[in-house]
Structures are given as C-alpha cells and as structure tokens.
Amino acid sequence: MSVDVDKAIAEIRAKVDGLPGAENKLTMIVFSGDLDKQLAAMIIATGAAAMGMKVVLFFTFWGTAALRAPLKKIGGKTFMGKMFGMMLPKGRNKLKLSQMHMAGMGTAMLKGLMQKKNVASLDQLFDVAGQLAVKIYICEMSMDLMGFKRDEMIDYPELEVCGVATMLAHAKESSVQFFI
Amino acid sequence: MSVDVDKAIAEIRAKVDGLPGAENKLTMIVFSGDLDKQLAAMIIATGAAAMGMKVVLFFTFWGTAALRAPLKKIGGKTFMGKMFGMMLPKGRNKLKLSQMHMAGMGTAMLKGLMQKKNVASLDQLFDVAGQLAVKIYICEMSMDLMGFKRDEMIDYPELEVCGVATMLAHAKESSVQFFI
Amino acid sequence: MSVDVDKAIAEIRAKVDGLPGAENKLTMIVFSGDLDKQLAAMIIATGAAAMGMKVVLFFTFWGTAALRAPLKKIGGKTFMGKMFGMMLPKGRNKLKLSQMHMAGMGTAMLKGLMQKKNVASLDQLFDVAGQLAVKIYICEMSMDLMGFKRDEMIDYPELEVCGVATMLAHAKESSVQFFI
Numbered sequence: 001m002s003v004d005v006d007k008a009i010a011e012i013r014a015k016v017d018g019l020p021g022a023e024n025k026l027t028m029i030v031f032s033g034d035l036d037k038q039l040a041a042m043i044i045a046t047g048a049a050a051m052g053m054k055v056v057l058f059f060t061f062w063g064t065a066a067l068r069a070p071l072k073k074i075g076g077k078t079f080m081g082k083m084f085g086m087m088l089p090k091g092r093n094k095l096k097l098s099q100m101h102m103a104g105m106g107t108a109m110l111k112g113l114m115q116k117k118n119v120a121s122l123d124q125l126f127d128v129a130g131q132l133a134v135k136i137y138i139c140e141m142s143m144d145l146m147g148f149k150r151d152e153m154i155d156y157p158e159l160e161v162c163g164v165a166t167m168l169a170h171a172k173e174s175s176v177q178f179f180i
Numbered sequence: 181m182s183v184d185v186d187k188a189i190a191e192i193r194a195k196v197d198g199l200p201g202a203e204n205k206l207t208m209i210v211f212s213g214d215l216d217k218q219l220a221a222m223i224i225a226t227g228a229a230a231m232g233m234k235v236v237l238f239f240t241f242w243g244t245a246a247l248r249a250p251l252k253k254i255g256g257k258t259f260m261g262k263m264f265g266m267m268l269p270k271g272r273n274k275l276k277l278s279q280m281h282m283a284g285m286g287t288a289m290l291k292g293l294m295q296k297k298n299v300a301s302l303d304q305l306f307d308v309a310g311q312l313a314v315k316i317y318i319c320e321m322s323m324d325l326m327g328f329k330r331d332e333m334i335d336y337p338e339l340e341v342c343g344v345a346t347m348l349a350h351a352k353e354s355s356v357q358f359f360i
Numbered sequence: 361m362s363v364d365v366d367k368a369i370a371e372i373r374a375k376v377d378g379l380p381g382a383e384n385k386l387t388m389i390v391f392s393g394d395l396d397k398q399l400a401a402m403i404i405a406t407g408a409a410a411m412g413m414k415v416v417l418f419f420t421f422w423g424t425a426a427l428r429a430p431l432k433k434i435g436g437k438t439f440m441g442k443m444f445g446m447m448l449p450k451g452r453n454k455l456k457l458s459q460m461h462m463a464g465m466g467t468a469m470l471k472g473l474m475q476k477k478n479v480a481s482l483d484q485l486f487d488v489a490g491q492l493a494v495k496i497y498i499c500e501m502s503m504d505l506m507g508f509k510r511d512e513m514i515d516y517p518e519l520e521v522c523g524v525a526t527m528l529a530h531a532k533e534s535s536v537q538f539f540i
Contacts, residue, residue: 008369009188015376016195024352029538031400033459036241040211040359043321047344053352061396062459080473087460099213099242100267113260113325141403145473164407172384172413172535175352178209178359179400179538189368196375204532216421220391220539223501227524233532279393279422280447293440293505355532358389358539 025054025174029167032180033062033089034098035107035122041180042125048176049132056174057129058167060139064146066092066122067138067153074152081147088146091154092122130157137162205234205354209347212360213242213269214278215287215302221360222305228356229312236354237309238347240319244326246272246302247318247333254332261327268326271334272302310337317342385414385534389527392540393422393449394458395467395482401540402485408536409492416534417489418527420499424506426452426482427498427513434512441507448506451514452482490517497522 026048030041041057049055059067070091077085089095100106114121120128129136135158143150143161150161171177206228210221221237229235239247250271257265269275280286294301300308309316315338323330323341330341351357386408390401401417409415419427430451437445449455460466474481480488489496495518503510503521510521531537 005185005365005369008373009185009192012192012369012372012376013188016192016199019199019376019379026348026352029400029404031397031540037211040209040241043344044209044348048348051345051348053348061400080469083469109260109263110325117324119321119325141479144477145470145479164403165411168386168404168408168411168413168536172386174536176348176354176357177536177538178357179540180211180359185365189365189372192372193368196372196379199379206528206532217391220389220421223524224389224528228528231525231528233528289440289443290505297504299501299505356528356534356537358537360391360539 023054023173023175024052025056025170026176026178027056027167027171027174028058028177029179030057030059030063030066031061032098033065033095035095035110036097036099037180038063038066038092038095038122039125042122042129043120044178045134046125046128046132049129049134053176055129055132055134056137056167056170057134058137058139058162058170060142062088064138064142064148065089066095067136067156067159068148069152069154070094072152074149077147077149084146085148092126095122126154126156133158136160137167139164139167203234203353203355204232205236205350206356206358207236207347207351207354208238208357209359210237210239210243210246211241212278213245213275215275215290216277216279217360218243218246218272218275218302219305222302222309223300224358225314226300226305226308226312229309229314233356235309235312235314236317236347236350237314238317238319238342238350240322242268244318244322244328245269246275247316247336247339248328249332249334250274252332254329257327257329264326265328272306275302306334306336313338316340317347319344383414383533383535384412385416385530386536386538387416387418387527387531387534388537389539390417390419390423390426391421392458393425393455395455395470396457396459397540398423398426398452398455398482399485402482402489403480404538405494406480406485406488406492409489409494413536415489415492415494416497416527416530417494418497418499418522418530420502422448424498424502424508425449426455427496427516427519428508429512429514430454432512434509437507437509444506445508452486455482486514486516493518496520497527499524
C-alpha cells in the first residue's frame with residue numbers, strides 16, 4: 001500500500017504547486033491614462049506591496065503615456081511618432097481626470113485637496129512603488145504604435161518592455177488581477 | 181513510514197487551506213460612477229450572491245457618490261466638501277450613462293426600457309443585494325477627499341468604511357475579482 | 361491507519377479538484393464598446409488562447425454592438441429597437457476610440473498605424489479567436505434591452521447567448537478574470 005500512498009501524495013503535491021493563482025501576487029493591467037485611474041492603480045499597487053504581495057503592473061495603451069519622463073528629449077522619431085508625442089500627455093503630471101476635468105480646474109482642485117489631506121501624489125506613489133519592488137512592464141506593441149522609445153521613459157528600478165504573453169504568465173500565477 | 185505520510189498529508193492540507201483565491205467569493209472594486217457600470221456591478225454582485233458566492237463590494241472614487249442618500253442633509257462641511265457635494269451626483273438615481281447620455285434623454289430612455297422589460301433598477305438591485313448579504317465597503321480615502329461623511333450615506337444592512345488593505349485582503353481570498 | 365490515510369488523500373484530492381480558479385482559463389467581461397478597449401480585449405484573448413489557456417468572453421452592454429454583423433438586416437424590431445439600432449455602432453468596424461477620436465481623425469490615424477506596423481485589426485483578431493476556439497457569449501439582458509436579435513450578430517464558430525450566471529460559473533473556475 002505504501003507505494004500507492006506515496007504516489008498519491010506526490011501527485012496531489014504537484015497539483016497544488018502547479019495551481020494557477022497560487023501565488024500571493026497581484027497583476028494589474030494599467031490601460032487608462034486618466035489621472036484618477038492611475039492614482040487608483042498606484043494606490044492598490046503600493047498597498048498590496050506593503051502587505052507583502054508581489055506586484056506586477058503592465059502599462060498599455062493610454063497608460064503608457066504616464067511613464068514618459070517629462071524632460072527627456074528623443075530624436076529620430078517618425079512624423080507619426082512626433083504627432084503622438086505631442087498629442088499624448090508627457091508624463092504622469094500631465095494626466096487629466098476622466099470626469100470633472102473642467103478645463104484643468106477640477107484636476108487642479110483634486111491635486112490641491114490631495115496635498116492638503118496628505119494623500120500621496122503620483123510622484124510619491126511611484127517612488128514608494130520602486131522602493132517596494134513593484135515591477136513595471138510597458139507594453140511593447142503600444143510603444144511601437146505610439147512611437148515611444150524606451151529612452152524617453154522614466155527612470156524606475158524595475159522597468160521592462162514586454163508583450164502580452166509575459167503579462168498573462170504573471171496574471172495566471174496571481175491570486176488577484178485587475179484591468180484598470 | 182506512517183509518520184511521514186501523516187506529515188505530508190498535513191502539509192498538503194494546510195497548503196490547500198491557505199491557497200489564495202480558494203474561497204467561493206467575489207470581490208469587486210466599484211470605481212465608476214456611471215449608471216451603466218453601476219448597473220453592471222450590481223447585476224454581477226446580486227447574481228453571484230444568488231449563486232451562493234460571498235460578495236464584497238468596495239466603492240471608491242466616483243463610485244462613492246452612488247452611495248449618497250438623496251435626502252440626508254449634513255452640516256459642518258468645509259467649503260471644498262460643499263463644492264464636491266454639489267458637483268457630484270447625489271445618490272444612485274442621479275447617475276448618468278457613460279455614453280449616449282444626450283442631455284438626459286439617453287439615460288431616461290434606458291431607464292424607461294429597463295422598466296418595460298422588467299429589468300431591475302438600481303434601487304431594486306441594492307435592496308436585493310442587502311437581502312443577499314452582499315457586503316459594501318466605502319473607500320475611506322475617497323470619502324475624505326470628497327468631503328463625504330458617513331452620515332450622508334444610504335441605509336444599508338452591511339455598510340462599512342475601510343481602506344485599500346481591507347479590500348485587498350478580501351480580493352486575495354476570492355476566486356473572482358473585478359475592477360469596474 | 362491505512363483507511364485514514366486513504367480517506368485523507370481522497371479528501372484533499374477532492375478539495376484540490378474543486379478549488380475555484382483551478383483551471384488554466386481566462387474569463388473576460390467585455391463591457392466597453394470603445395475601439396481601444398475592444399482591441400485590448402481581443403489581443404489578450406488571442407494571446408491567452410495561443411498560450412494554451414481556455415478563453416471565455418462575455419460581451420455585455422456597449423460591448424455587444426461590436427458583435428453586430430454590418431450587412432445583416434433584421435425585420436420585426438420595435439420602435440425602440442430601431443432607435444438603438446441606429447444610434448449604436450453597427451459592428452466592430454464602426455467603433456471609435458475612447459479618447460482622441462477627434463471626429464474620426466484619431467481613430468483613422470490609429471487604424472492606419474496598426475496596418476503599417478502589422479498589428480492585427482479587429483477583423484483579424486476575431487478570425488484568430490475563432491480558430492483558437494475562444495468562446496464568445498453575448499449577454500441576454502443587454503440584447504433584450506437594446507433590441508438586438510441573435511440573427512443580426514456576426515457568424516462566429518462559438519457564439520452563444522447567456523445570462524450573468526453562466527459567465528460567473530466560468531469566472532470562478534478561471535485563474536484569470538478581467539472586466540474591460
């Protein structure tokens with residue numbers, strides 16, 4: 001009998017180890033480039049990291065613009081790349097609210113309130129995220145489409161360009177996933 | 181041998197019990213204050229509860245406005261709190277569609293259609309949710325930012341104010357999570 | 361002792377098999393009818409299917425309009441059904457960007473860029489999805505509300521109308537879920 005028991009235990013053990021979602025990990029797709037949604041994403045990300053979860057963010061589409069460094073200038077862009085570069089917000093401090101932006105007044109009001117109430121700004125949240133080893137991926141296809149170059153992105157400890165497969169490989173191991 | 185087998189079984193059992201996402205539970209972040217998305221959230225929530233899942237909702241940012249009680253009047257607000265109070269919808273019956281609102285016509289049209297087709301309204305969905313013990317949390321930071329007070333929120337059997345950590349603790353135990 | 365060990369193993373095995381989220385499967389709610397979000401959904405869906413995951417999509421609300429076949433004409437609609445039919449995009453090639461649509465210019469620009477960069481169009485993504493056996497459900501309640509009929513929807517290998525309970529049953533078995 002002992003052989004059967006050992007075999008059964010090994011089987012179950014392998015199954016448990018290989019279970020999707022078995023890691024204490026959060027994978028988040030940050031699709032939106034709205035200030036409010038980026039704030040939500042970074043508050044969730046830093047909160048999860050502070051609780052000891054591994055955190056992986058995948059910035060894609062409009063979200064990628066939040067990762068642009070405001071002062072880095074990049075040459076060698078195509079005409080379309082320059083167009084997109086001008087039309088999209090240059091970094092996280094240029095993002096707008098999805099609602100009540102009101103020609104900048106609503107966005108400024110929220111930022112003022114956040115400061116007064118000691119709510120962390122996006123700048124501070126990215127700093128904390130870096131310190132807590134939150135991993136940030138940028139979607140390769142989005143960068144290619146919008147003509148963004150790796151060199152115009154922010155300096156961040158764990159920043160990498162990748163495709164959708166890498167994101168999915170993280171997501172399926174994660175106990176929590178969100179699309180924002 | 182028997183000692184090893186017992187130990188191995190206990191180990192696997194503990195691992196299975198402690199697996200993230202191992203509970204038949206749904207955690208949903210309700211970020212949006214759009215009528216269509218609030219409807220989607222409440223239809224999913226009540227549907228899941230009716231299927232026997234535990235359901236936890238975390239209302240944050242624009243979503244919190246849907247939890248305001250239309251008739252409760254609250255004093256002692258700051259100037260900014262009064263401003264936000266006036267600009268944000270006062271309760272779930274003041275929400276607008278994210279698209280095709282068309283100065284109220286689209287929203288009214290949808291509400292009329294829902295009534296005609298016997299689709300539950302937000303009022304009815306919140307009632308059902310309460311009966312099915314759907315737990316509702318309101319994001320503390322959002323309330324603080326928008327100057328909302330606990331006393332101006334709806335009467336609901338299971339309503340509590342909490343931070344992002346409480347939401348994440350629920351999410352990681354849950355088999356399903358959505359950000360809406 | 362052998363009886364206890366066998367019983368314990370059977371118990372753990374049953375528990376592991378019955379764990380929510382234990383399947384290598386992705387369930388996605390496609391709520392948005394924006395071109396950018398539909399692209400994101402289909403890129404994730406086909407990417408996951410190519411990695412060997414089972415993929416289930418649940419198109420609801422604005423998302424359902426993307427499944428309309430542009431050339432199919434359907435009679436017997438109510439007045440409201442005709443209204444919605446006219447106001448909502450007739451199929452995936454009529455969708456607009458959520459931002460920078462700019463009276464069609466931004467949307468056309470993105471489509472042109474996608475072609476130039478060899479990024480798959482929505483047409484191609486739906487083809488690939490069909491080949492990779494991505495299952496598509498349409499939300500029954502949304503179709504009913506908007507007056508859409510099953511016959512005006514696209515020809516797709518695995519297309520079925522269902523309610524929220526079917527979607528949730530898939531979601532809770534899935535290792536990954538997103539609401540887009």
